[in-house]
Amino acid sequence: MIVENLPIPFDRRVWQEACTLVEYGYDVSVVCPKGKNFNRQFEILEGVNIYRYYLPIQAQRGWQYPLEYSFAIVAWIYLAVRIYWKKPFQVIHAANPPDLIFIVAYIFKVFTGTKFIFDHHDLNPELYFEKFGRKDLFYRLLHFLERLSMNLADVVVSTNESYKEIAISRGKKDASQVIVVRSGVDLRKFRISNPRLDHKRGKKILVGYIGIIAKQDGVDLLIQAAEYIVKKMQRSDIAFTIIGDGPELENIIYLSKKLGMTEHVTFTGALFGDILMDILNACDICVACDRYCEMNDKSTMNKTMEYMALAKPVVQFDLKEGRYTAKDSSLYAKPDDYVDLAEKIIILADDAELRNKLGALGRKRMEDELQWDKVKSNLINAYNLIKI
Numbered sequence: 001m002i003v004e005n006l007p008i009p010f011d012r013r014v015w016q017e018a019c020t021l022v023e024y025g026y027d028v029s030v031v032c033p034k035g036k037n038f039n040r041q042f043e044i045l046e047g048v049n050i051y052r053y054y055l056p057i058q059a060q061r062g063w064q065y066p067l068e069y070s071f072a073i074v075a076w077i078y079l080a081v082r083i084y085w086k087k088p089f090q091v092i093h094a095a096n097p098p099d100l101i102f103i104v105a106y107i108f109k110v111f112t113g114t115k116f117i118f119d120h121h122d123l124n125p126e127l128y129f130e131k132f133g134r135k136d137l138f139y140r141l142l143h144f145l146e147r148l149s150m151n152l153a154d155v156v157v158s159t160n161e162s163y164k165e166i167a168i169s170r171g172k173k174d175a176s177q178v179i180v181v182r183s184g185v186d187l188r189k190f191r192i193s194n195p196r197l198d199h200k201r202g203k204k205i206l207v208g209y210i211g212i213i214a215k216q217d218g219v220d221l222l223i224q225a226a227e228y229i230v231k232k233m234q235r236s237d238i239a240f241t242i243i244g245d246g247p248e249l250e251n252i253i254y255l256s257k258k259l260g261m262t263e264h265v266t267f268t269g270a271l272f273g274d275i276l277m278d279i280l281n282a283c284d285i286c287v288a289c290d291r292y293c294e295m296n297d298k299s300t301m302n303k304t305m306e307y308m309a310l311a312k313p314v315v316q317f318d319l320k321e322g323r324y325t326a327k328d329s330s331l332y333a334k335p336d337d338y339v340d341l342a343e344k345i346i347i348l349a350d351d352a353e354l355r356n357k358l359g360a361l362g363r364k365r366m367e368d369e370l371q372w373d374k375v376k377s378n379l380i381n382a383y384n385l386i387k388i
Contacts, residue, residue, distance in 0.1 A: 077103075097124050099149045223261060253267055332344070
């Protein structure tokens with residue numbers, strides 16, 4: 001398995017897939033970048049062999065991406081050859097972004113007959129357009145690389161039905177070669193517990209956010225909603241906690257200070273394990289504030305399912321896959337409208353019965369349909385298709 005954008009085990013989806021494959025008797029090695037708290041070059045965790053590489057540059061601007069990915073490609077090839085030399089593998093499982101891992105797969109397909117599974121996590125052309133606002137040469141190049149990845153793949157694994165449709169229409173894959181494996185939550189790790197009231201900082205209601213903090217994630221809209229709640233709606237009984245890291249974190253912290261929200265909004269950075277569960281369990285309301293764009297409309301957000309797993313009522317902008325995920329366990333604000341987002345938060349803040357009802361509906365949906373134990377069989381079905 002090769003992943004570039006996050007270290008393992010921090011990438012929850014790839015980590016769950018790797019552990020499931022081990023559970024079903026596969027010998028699994030993961031190649032991934034180093035990252036904060038994950039700096040060992042090699043370690044074995046839960047039976048998964050993890051090989052990490054150093055990236056001297058992590059792109060923030062357009063011209064930096066070719067440099068980052070050039071270093072990554074060299075690392076992928078070097079580590080793949082090293083792993084194969086030690087023990088030949090039969091499958092390369094690529095988790096995008098970027099849509100460049102097919103280069104390694106092509107080399108091994110030609111020389112060793114290795115099978116290729118393309119695990120489609122992100123819509124890179126749509127992500128590029130959202131970041132840079134251009135449908136230029138690089139935008140067309142991203143479409144081309146996506147097609148190459150899908151064309152080479154023996155099986156495409158899609159995170160939802162919207163991505164499956166793209167694999168069939170844009171990637172020209174036969175429907176029988178595309179398997180939907182949703183990013184279900186492991187309910188053994190997302191455990192409901194009694195809230196620690198100190199995390200609420202003396203406030204009646206705690207509103208929480210967890211996730212990457214990038215432009216498309218809309219955390220700036222949540223900060224503006226928080227200001228509207230505190231200053232325009234005169235609600236001093238509500239606190240906000242932002243959990244996560246990302247390229248926009250410093251800008252969001254600056255915005256919070258500029259709007260005079262420092263005493264109302266707490267930024268924790270990335271959290272893991274018990275402290276993460278403690279804070280999420282203390283939240284009364286959780287928010288998915290992803291702004292509307294083609295990518296977000298078609299993408300399933302991990303944070304929404306994590307909120308539901310902990311029986312938290314959700315407020316989110318009304319996006320196609322977000323609505324499919326949460327269904328009746330969420331209130332939906334008009335896309336990108338921070339005032340409507342604020343008003344939906346207040347509806348829940350003032351109605352404990354509604355909070356409990358939505359939380360229970362979300363937890364039941366996770367238990368019945370979306371938890372990892374319910375969806376992981378589809379991953380094994382994808383491997384069975386390639387008949388290794």
